[in-house]
Every structure is written in C-alpha cells, then in structure tokens.
Amino acid sequence: MSQLALLASTAPxxxxxxYLLQARQMQALxxxxxxxxxxxxxxxxxxxxxxxxxxxxxxxELYRTLAKRWTKVMAALFAAGVVTGTILSFEMGLLWPSFTxxxxxxxxxxxxxxxxxxxxxxxxxxxxxxxxxxLSPRAHFASGIPIAIAGFTGSLTVISVNxxxxxxxxxxxxxxxxxxxxxxxxxxxxxxxxxxxxxMYLAGYIVTGFLVAAAYAVGRLRxxxxxxxxxxLAIPLTVAALxxxxxxxxxxWNGREVARAQPTKLAxxxxxxxxxxxxxxxxxxxxxxxxxxxxIPVPRLLSLLAYHxxxxxxxxxxxxxxxxxPPVNVVRIAFQTMVGIGTLLALLGFAYLAVRWxxxxxxxxxxxxxxxxxxxxxxxxxxxCGWVTTEVGRQPWVVYRVMRTSxxxxxxxxxxxxxxxxxxxxxxxxxxxxxxxxxxxxxPLNAPPTxxxx
Amino acid sequence: xHLYELPLLFALIGLAFYxxxxxxxxxxxxxxxxAGNGPDADSIRDHAHQAMGPVWEANHVWLIFVLTxxxxxxxxxxxxxxxxxxxxxFVAAVGIIFRGTAYALRAGASxxxxxxxxxxxxxxxxxxxxxxxxxxxxxxASRRVPVGNAAGDQFSSWLNPTSLLIGVLAVVTAAYLAAVxxxxxxxxxxxxxxxxxxxxxxxxxxxxxxxxxLAGVAVLRSDAQPLYHRLVEGRxxxxxxAxxxxxxxxxxxxxxxxxxxxxxxxxxxxxxxxxxxxxxxxxxxxxxxxxxxAAAGRDTLVAVTVAVLAGAAILFPSLxxxxxxxLGGDLGRGESAAGRPTxxxxxxxxxxxxxxxxxxxxxxxxxxxxxxxxxxxxxHAIGVFSLFAFIVLAFPAxxxxxxxxxxxxxxxxxxxxxx
Numbered sequence: 001m002s003q004l005a006l007l008a009s010t011a012p013x014x015x016x017x018x019y020l021l022q023a024r025q026m027q028a029l030x031x032x033x034x035x036x037x038x039x040x041x042x043x044x045x046x047x048x049x050x051x052x053x054x055x056x057x058x059x060x061e062l063y064r065t066l067a068k069r070w071t072k073v074m075a076a077l078f079a080a081g082v083v084t085g086t087i088l089s090f091e092m093g094l095l096w097p098s099f100t101x102x103x104x105x106x107x108x109x110x111x112x113x114x115x116x117x118x119x120x121x122x123x124x125x126x127x128x129x130x131x132x133x134x135l136s137p138r139a140h141f142a143s144g145i146p147i148a149i150a151g152f153t154g155s156l157t158v159i160s161v162n163x164x165x166x167x168x169x170x171x172x173x174x175x176x177x178x179x180x181x182x183x184x185x186x187x188x189x190x191x192x193x194x195x196x197x198x199x200m201y202l203a204g205y206i207v208t209g210f211l212v213a214a215a216y217a218v219g220r221l222r223x224x225x226x227x228x229x230x231x232x233l234a235i236p237l238t239v240a241a242l243x244x245x246x247x248x249x250x251x252x253w254n255g256r257e258v259a260r261a262q263p264t265k266l267a268x269x270x271x272x273x274x275x276x277x278x279x280x281x282x283x284x285x286x287x288x289x290x291x292x293x294x295x296i297p298v299p300r301l302l303s304l305l306a307y308h309x310x311x312x313x314x315x316x317x318x319x320x321x322x323x324x325x326p327p328v329n330v331v332r333i334a335f336q337t338m339v340g341i342g343t344l345l346a347l348l349g350f351a352y353l354a355v356r357w358x359x360x361x362x363x364x365x366x367x368x369x370x371x372x373x374x375x376x377x378x379x380x381x382x383x384x385c386g387w388v389t390t391e392v393g394r395q396p397w398v399v400y401r402v403m404r405t406s407x408x409x410x411x412x413x414x415x416x417x418x419x420x421x422x423x424x425x426x427x428x429x430x431x432x433x434x435x436x437x438x439x440x441x442x443x444p445l446n447a448p449p450t451x452x453x454x
Numbered sequence: 455x456h457l458y459e460l461p462l463l464f465a466l467i468g469l470a471f472y473x474x475x476x477x478x479x480x481x482x483x484x485x486x487x488x489a490g491n492g493p494d495a496d497s498i499r500d501h502a503h504q505a506m507g508p509v510w511e512a513n514h515v516w517l518i519f520v521l522t523x524x525x526x527x528x529x530x531x532x533x534x535x536x537x538x539x540x541x542x543x544f545v546a547a548v549g550i551i552f553r554g555t556a557y558a559l560r561a562g563a564s565x566x567x568x569x570x571x572x573x574x575x576x577x578x579x580x581x582x583x584x585x586x587x588x589x590x591x592x593x594x595a596s597r598r599v600p601v602g603n604a605a606g607d608q609f610s611s612w613l614n615p616t617s618l619l620i621g622v623l624a625v626v627t628a629a630y631l632a633a634v635x636x637x638x639x640x641x642x643x644x645x646x647x648x649x650x651x652x653x654x655x656x657x658x659x660x661x662x663x664x665x666x667x668l669a670g671v672a673v674l675r676s677d678a679q680p681l682y683h684r685l686v687e688g689r690x691x692x693x694x695x696a697x698x699x700x701x702x703x704x705x706x707x708x709x710x711x712x713x714x715x716x717x718x719x720x721x722x723x724x725x726x727x728x729x730x731x732x733x734x735x736x737x738x739x740x741x742x743x744x745x746x747x748a749a750a751g752r753d754t755l756v757a758v759t760v761a762v763l764a765g766a767a768i769l770f771p772s773l774x775x776x777x778x779x780x781l782g783g784d785l786g787r788g789e790s791a792a793g794r795p796t797x798x799x800x801x802x803x804x805x806x807x808x809x810x811x812x813x814x815x816x817x818x819x820x821x822x823x824x825x826x827x828x829x830x831x832x833x834h835a836i837g838v839f840s841l842f843a844f845i846v847l848a849f850p851a852x853x854x855x856x857x858x859x860x861x862x863x864x865x866x867x868x869x870x871x872x873x
Contacts, residue, residue: 076558082511083554089521090547093536098603100525101533105750108526109757115519116765122511123772127779130508134779146772181751183526191831198838230854238852242845246821249841253825253834308829356852411604412540421544425551432555439562 019415020406023095026419028391030087032384033426037081039383041121042155042204044074045147047212047236052141065445066232068132070212075129076436080429082122087422094418099398099408102178106171109183110161117154120146155204156197163193166390167261168399195250195257196390202247203386206345207379209240214376215441217369228445234362237372240379241349248346251339252305258393259306262400263315264324265393268331270302271295272316279303279314284336287328326395334388341382348375457756458749459736461527464762465520466732470725472516474631477624477724479506479513481632483553483580484625485655486573494647496566499573501648502632503560505639508780510557512773514550527758530601531739531748535590538599538606542586542617549583552576581625588624592617595731596678597741615677619670626666627724630659634704634720638713642781656708656716664701667727684734693730697723814848817841 017023048070055063089111092100100108124146131140164170170186171178182189216233219225259266266272271287272279279302285295300310307314317325348371355363363369394400398408455463482502489495506513525532536543556576563569589612593599596616599606611617637652674682684690700723707716739748749755817840824837 072561076561079511079554079558082514083551086514086518086550086554087547089518090536090543092525093521093532094540094544094547097533097537099533100536101530101603104525104529104532105527105754108522108529108750109754109761112519112522112526112758113761113765115515115522116761116769118518119512119515119765119769120772122515123776126508126512126776131779179751182753183757184753194838195834234854238849239845242848242852246841246845249822249825250838253837256829308827353852356854360855362854410537410540412537412608414541414608418540418544421548425548429551429555432559436559436562439564 017409017411020409022415022419023409026422027091027095029423030091031387034084034088035383035387036207036380037077037084039204039207040077041081042151042201043208045144045151048074049144049148056137056141062228071129072440078125080433095410096408097410102403103399105181106178106183106186107161107164110157110187114154114157117150120150155200159197159200160187160193163190163196166394166400167192168402192261195254199250199254202243202250203383205243206240206247207383209236210379211376213237213240214373217372220369221366237352241352244345244349247342251342255305264317264320266306267315267317268326268328268393269335271328271332272314274318275313275316277313278311287332324396326393331389331393334385338382338385338389341378345375345379458746461523461755461758462745465523466728468516468520470728472520473728474721474724475513476516477628478631478635479510480580480584481628482506483577484629485632487577497648498651501640502636505636509776512776523758527750527755528748529750531743533603534601534740535594535599537604538611539590539593541608542590542612546583546586549579552579584624584628585621588621589617592620595681595735600741601743615673619673623666623670626659626663630663631720633659634708634716638717641713653708657705660705681734685730688734690730690734693726693733696726697730700726810847810851814844814851817844817847
C-alpha cells in the first residue's frame with residue numbers, strides 16, 4: 001500500500017483516458033488473435049518434425065507428403081503469427097506507455113531475449129520451408145530443430161514477463177520510479193511463472209493437436225479416410241489426447257499457486273465475497289451482490305482444492321477494498337468455461353486412449369469424430385478463457401498491487417478509432433487465413449509440384 | 455563509449471539492419487506495384503516475391519529487436535515516443551499486418567487475378583509502412599517528441615516537413631535498395647531481361663533518392679535547425695559524407711555491372727546516414743532528455759548488453775547460413791537433387807512388449823504424486839518432468855501401430871513418383 005501511495009503521489013500529471021476499457025479490449029483482441037497462432041508456433045514444428053523423422057526412418061513417401069503439406073500450413077500460420085505478434089509489441093507503447101516507461105527496465109529484458117528466439121524461429125523456418133527439395137534430408141530435418149526449441153524459449157521469456165506482472169519482484173519503488181532494478185532476478189528468479197509456462201506449453205499441444213485432428217475428422221465424416229488421413233489425424237490426436245488429461249493435473253497445480261500468491265484472483269474464480277473456512281465451489285451460476293446465484297454448490301471443495309484441506313480458510317474478495325477487486329463475473333465465467341472445456345477435452349482424450357488400448361484400433365463411431373470436430377474450436381475457446389482468467393483476474397492492476405492499469409494507459413486520443421480499425425483488419429486477417437487453409441487443403445494429394453511452389 | 459550508450463548503439467545497428475534488409479523487402483513491393491501489366495510485369499513481380507520469400511520474416515525481426523532494446527534500456531524515452539507518435543506507429547503496424555497477410559496468402563493463390571490483388575495489397579502496405587516509420591523518425595529527429603505520456607502534439611509531431619522528408623526518403627531508399635539487390639539476384643540467376651530492367655531501376659532510384667536527400671538538407675535547415683547544424687558542421691558530417699560517397703560508388707558499380715559489390719555499398723550508404731543522424735543528435739535523445747538521463751539502471755544495462763552479445767553469437771552464424779543458402783542459390787529458384795534417405799529401418803528400437811506403456815504409467819503415477827499431492831517447489835519440478843516423460847513415453851505406445859509399422863504394404867496412398 002505504501003508503495004502505491006508513493007506512486008500515486010509522484011506520478012506525472014494524472015492521465016484522464018476516457019477509453020480505458022476500449023484500450024483493454026483492444027489489447028485483449030490483439031492477444032486473442034495472436035495466442036492461437038502461438039500454439040501452432042509451439043507445437044506444430046514438433047509435429048511436422050516427427051512426421052519428417054518417420055519419413056527419414058522408413059523412406060515412406062506418405063510421411064514426406066504429409067510433412068510437406070503441413071509445412072505449408074505452418075508457413076501461413078507463422079506469417080500471421082509474426083505480424084500479430086508485432087502488433088502486441090507495438091501496443092506495449094501505443095496503449096500502455098506509462099507501464100513501459102516505468103517498468104521497461106525491469107521486464108523488458110524478457111522481450112529482448114524473446115527477440116532472439118523470434119530471430120531463430122524466423123531464420124530457420126525460412127530455411128525449413130524453402131529447403132524441402134534443396135537440402136539433404138538430414139540437413140533439412142536438422143534445420144527444423146531450432147524452430148521447435150525457439151518455440152519453447154520464446155514462450156518461456158514472454159511468460160516470465162507475465163509471471164512478473166502477476167508477482168512483481170526484483171525492484172524497489174522510489175518516488176514512483178523503479179530503482180534498484182535486477183531484471184534477471186525479476187524475471188527468472190521469480191518462482192511464480194513456471195506453472196503458467198507449463199500450463200501454456202501443454203495448451204499449445206492441445207490446441208494444435210485438436211485443431212489439426214478436427215480438420216481431418218471433418219474429412220472422415222465426409223468419407224475421406226485413406227491411410228494418409230488416418231495418419232494425419234492419429235498423430236496430432238494422440239498428442240492432444242495425452243496432454244489434455246495431464247493439463248487437468250497441471251491446472252490444479254496452477255490453482256494452488258494462484259491461491260498462494262494472488263488470493264483475490266482465486267476469490268474471483270469462485271465469487272467468494274467473504275473470507276471463510278470450508279469454502280465451497282459453485283458450478284455455473286452468476287455472481288451478484290456478494291453471492292453466487294443459481295449455482296450448484298459443492299461444499300468445502302474450494303478449500304480442498306486450494307489448500308488440500310476441506311476446512312482451510314480461503315481469503316474472500318473482502319480482503320481488499322472494492323476498487324482493488326477484479327470484475328468477478330468476467331473472471332468467474334472465463335474460469336468455469338476453461339475448466340469445463342478442459343474437462344471435456346480430457347474425457348475425449350481418455351475415450352480415444354481407451355479405444356486404442358482395449359480395441360487396438362482407432363475409434364469408429366461417427367460420434368467420436370463429431371465430438372472431435374467440436375473439440376478443435378472449443379480448445380481455442382478454453383485457451384482464450386484461460387488467458388482472460390489470469391489477465392482480467394489481475395485487474396485493476398497491470399503490475400499486481402504496484403501499478404494500476406488506469407495509470408499505465410496512454411494519454412493519446414483516438415483509441416476507439418484504433419480499436420475499430422484493428423478489429424476490421426483482424427477480421428480480414430481471419431478471413432484470409434481461413435481462405436488460404438481451405439485452398440491448401442483442396443490441393444490434390446499427388447499434385448505435381450508447380451513452378452510457383454517453392 | 456559509456457555503458458549507458460551501448461544498448462543505443464545496438465539499437466542503431468539493429469535499425470540499420472532493419473532499414474537495409476527489411477527496407478529492400480519494402481522496396482520490392484514498390485517495384486511490384488509499378489510493374490504495370492503483361493507477362494514482363496508478372497516476371498518482375500514473381501522475381502521480387504521470390505527474392506524475399508525465405509528472408510522477409512527474419513528481416514522483419516530487426517524491428518522487434520530495436521523496440522525491445524529501446525524499451526528495456528531507455529524506457530522513459532520509449533514511452534514518450536510511442537504515446538506521442540501513436541498515429542504513425544499504428545499506421546505502420548497496420549501496414550505490417552497487411553504485408554504479412556498478403557505474403558501468407560500468396561502461397562495459396564493460383565489465379566492471375568488473385569495474385570494481382572494480393573500483390574497490390576502487399577505493395578501498398580510496403581509503401582505505407584516505411585513512410586509511417588520514417589515520419590516517426592522525423593518527429594524524433596526534429597525534437598517534436600517531449601518527455602511524458604502523449605506530451606507532444608498528436609499530429610504535428612509527424613505531419614511536419616522533416617517527417618515528410620524522412621518518410622519519403624524511406625520509401626525511395628527502400629526502392630533503391632530493392633532494385634540494387636534484385637538486379638544482383640537476377641544477374642546471379644542468369645536472367646538478362648530482369649537484370650536489365652532492375653539495373654535501369656536501380657540507377658533511376660539511386661539518382662532520385664540522392665536528389666531528395668540533397669533537397670532534404672534544405673528542409674532540415676529551415677525545420678530542424680539543431681540537427682542541421684550538427685549534421686553539416688558537426689560530428690554528423692562524417693556520416694553524411696560517407697553516405698554520399700557510398701551512394702555514388704553504388705551508382706558506378708551498378709553502371710559497371712559489379713552487382714555483388716553494389717549490394718554492400720548501397721547498404722553502407724543507408725547505414726551511414728543513420729550513423730550521421732545518431733552522431734548529430736547525440737547526446738540528446740528527446741527534447742529535454744539526454745541518452746544518459748533516459749538510460750535504465752546499471753543492472754539492466756549490463757543484462758541487456760550481455761543478452762545482446764550472447765544473442766548475436768548465435769544470431770549472426772544463423773543469419774549467415776540463411777543468406778548463404780539464399781544467395782548461394784541453394785534456397786533460390788531451381789531444384790538441386792536432394793539425396794534419398796537411408797535404408798528403411800524399424801521404426802522404434804525393439805523393446806520388450808508392454809515396457810513402454812508400463813514405464814509411461816509409472817511416470818504418470820509419479821507425476822500425480824509430485825504435482826498434485828506434494829506441495830513443495832522441488833516436488834512440482836519432479837512432477838512436471840514426470841508428466842512430460844509420461845507424454846513422451848506414452849506417445850509411441852498410443853499411436854496406432856498399423857499406421858507406422860506396415861507402411862510399405864499399403865500402396866493406396868503411396869506415390870509413384872519418387873520425387
């Protein structure tokens with residue numbers, strides 16, 4: 001609190017930004033567009049490399065065809081990821097200049113290191129995409145490995161920044177300025193980001209796996225079911241089916257970490273107004289006037305999940321003044337959506353693994369494939385809800401309990417214009433990506449390479 | 455050289471790389487837009503597209519590098535620049551989205567009409583982005599960006615003579631660089647028609663950008679007095695002279711068809727003018743803020759410096775590899791026979807049946823124990839590793855073996871053509 005008072009008393013001329021909410025929505029939109037592409041950056045190179053490795057081991061052309069076709073999808077999605085990621089880094093300054101001006105010296109290093117991951121990704125994806133018929137098979141396979149590594153290091157450094165925003169350390173405030181700054185300690189000596197990293201990394205494989213599998217499940221329902229399609233479905237589906245139950249365990253660990261470091265956020269997950277022992281969980285329902293209405297209560301479950309003790313005391317929203325509480329319903333609904341979808345995906349994964357184990361074959365019921373078609377988009381919904389949970393749950397702070405989002409926002413005008421422009425541009429981008437993916441899917445399997453194809 | 459200046463030096467080097475490499479990519483868009491109609495124009499557009507295909511993403515990352523180094527090492531300056539110059543920076547960002555989208559789309563376009571529409575979108579954004587970024591630089595160079603959150607004027611900070619000059623200069627310089635590079639590429643590929651076309655374009659664009667740069671000195675004299683004086687009378691003069699010499703040398707080299715050398719002299723001409731600007735403006739970063747005042751604390755500066763040097767140690771060999779493959783023709787046009795893989799081998803080394811799933815389940819049990827039941831940080835670390843081990847071990851066990859073990863029996867999806 002004393003830190004906050006210091007900051008407020010010495011902050012330069014207070015900003016009166018009438019469009020703070022629009023600025024936050026613009027940031028959220030940019031993020032929601034970029035983050036599914038990040039999943040493909042994390043997981044798709046590894047899947048493509050696995051298929052290429054199968055080709056190297058067996059010499060079977062089918063794998064080469066599949067890996068080459070996936071490479072084209074990867075290239076298109078990477079290009080979209082590059083530009084949407086660039087928007088996010090612009091917005092650090094365009095929307096939140098005071099955040100960057102005050103704390104760039106603390107968290108900026110994470111992005112600077114991420115820049116090098118991005119370089120590696122861009123360089124080797126260039127070599128990989130254009131090297132299919134121009135490098136020896138081994139050299140080509142090797143050129144893909146840095147892409148997969150950079151996908152990991154990139155998410156590590158970016159999430160270290162997010163972890164710091166949620167659990168700021170490594171500096172002191174003096175006269176509203178960050179002094180005594182130790183960026184390495186702030187970013188990587190911070191214990192509060194590993195759970196987020198693991199959660200996101202698994203999410204990358206789940207989203208990629210279910211989305212790619214969903215595309216081939218559509219094909220199966222339409223009768224396309226040769227060995228090529230079966231392979232293209234089974235590989236991503238197996239990855240997603242294994243990762244989604246594990247994600248439930250990791251998500252539970254995430255919840256305990258939040259309970260430890262950000263009790264107000266945890267209270268918003270449940271809509272727990274008063275601090276109490278043996279706190280329940282309400283499924284569904286709506287938070288209003290300090291209680292959850294129309295929810296299905298499960299007594300003592302929150303205490304049990306958060307502290308492994310059904311009688312543990314859980315801090316409620318009443319532990320902080322009303323102007324330091326996040327918008328409960330947004331956080332709560334996003335959280336419940338994420339958990340609900342995550343559970344369904346884990347069950348679908350179990351069903352697949354059970355059929356594989358008991359019957360030694362792929363599932364045959366069309367209902368399984370219909371579920372798979374839905375699971376792809378739902379996994380993206382869960383991903384975005386997860387980020388809404390953690391980022392809106394952090395509000396009203398941009399740096400948890402140090403700097404308010406309203407103090408970080410730009411004083412420049414024109415946010416609604418920028419927001420509308422960006423929304424239109426991103427709509428165009430989404431249509432363009434959908435168009436190109438359909439185009440790539442329609443190319444016949446044994447089409448001879450055209451002159452244009454490089 | 456002080457520690458507080460080092461990250462700025464890195465950022466300026468990054469800016470020079472961005473201006474030269476991404477600038478050439480932007481310029482390629484200019485030549486696509488002005489190519490006209492007909493098969494000749496199509497060959498120009500294809501040539502421009504293919505030359506930057508493998509490299510544009512890597513070239514683009516230099517911009518991210520500059521942004522991240524500046525906001526880490528000079529946070530208050532970054533906040534002031536981004537908030538006051540939010541309009542041109544947003545325009546540049548939108549241009550970047552269009553460029554990336556158009557690039558991704560081109561891979562799926564098959565009809566001439568589609569290609570044409572995509573190339574036009576690409577080309578227009580290739581003009582918009584360098585202009586907007588140049589206009590933003592002009593605002594900084596003419597000291598129209600004061601310290602503070604949106605403290606400067608939202609419009610006159612980038613709609614002023616210096617900004618317009620640098621914006622236009624950025625567009626024509628990009629076209630000039632692109633023409634020089636594309637000419638050299640055409641010569642390397644043995645395409646005399648394209649070589650001739652881009653040689654003419656390189657000479658013309660070189661003369662135009664030289665003329666605009668000279669006229670620009672007069673603009674600076676009336677609009678940005680402090681910069682002008684230090685550019686023509688002070689330390690900046692070295693950069694200015696180097697740029698003029700390298701620019702003239704490039705024209706001569708292109709004229710004598712020494713294209714490979716002209717790549718480097720053209721790049722030098724652009725890098726030198728950035729150096730001249732930096733020398734003329736230092737030690738002032740923004741109006742009322744010196745580089746020293748803008749710099750972050752010592753620990754941050756040391757960390758950035760170490761990170762950049764360590765990053766450069768892996769970056770430059772990788773970049774060299776990429777450009778060697780592209781310029782050496784290995785990634786350019788034309789197929790060189792790729793070798794065949796070795797003899798088919800059994801896919802997974804023979805294991806006792808059932809060993810893999812059992813190991814996987816053991817890892818899963820350990821993972822649940824250490825992640826869910828235990829509550830110490832070290833236990834969680836073991837737990838996460840166990841869970842990842844479970845996924846890795848269970849993956850081959852859970853993959854349908856009929857897809858993997860008997861590939862050669864199924865001729866259904868096998869292609870006849872070994873290539």
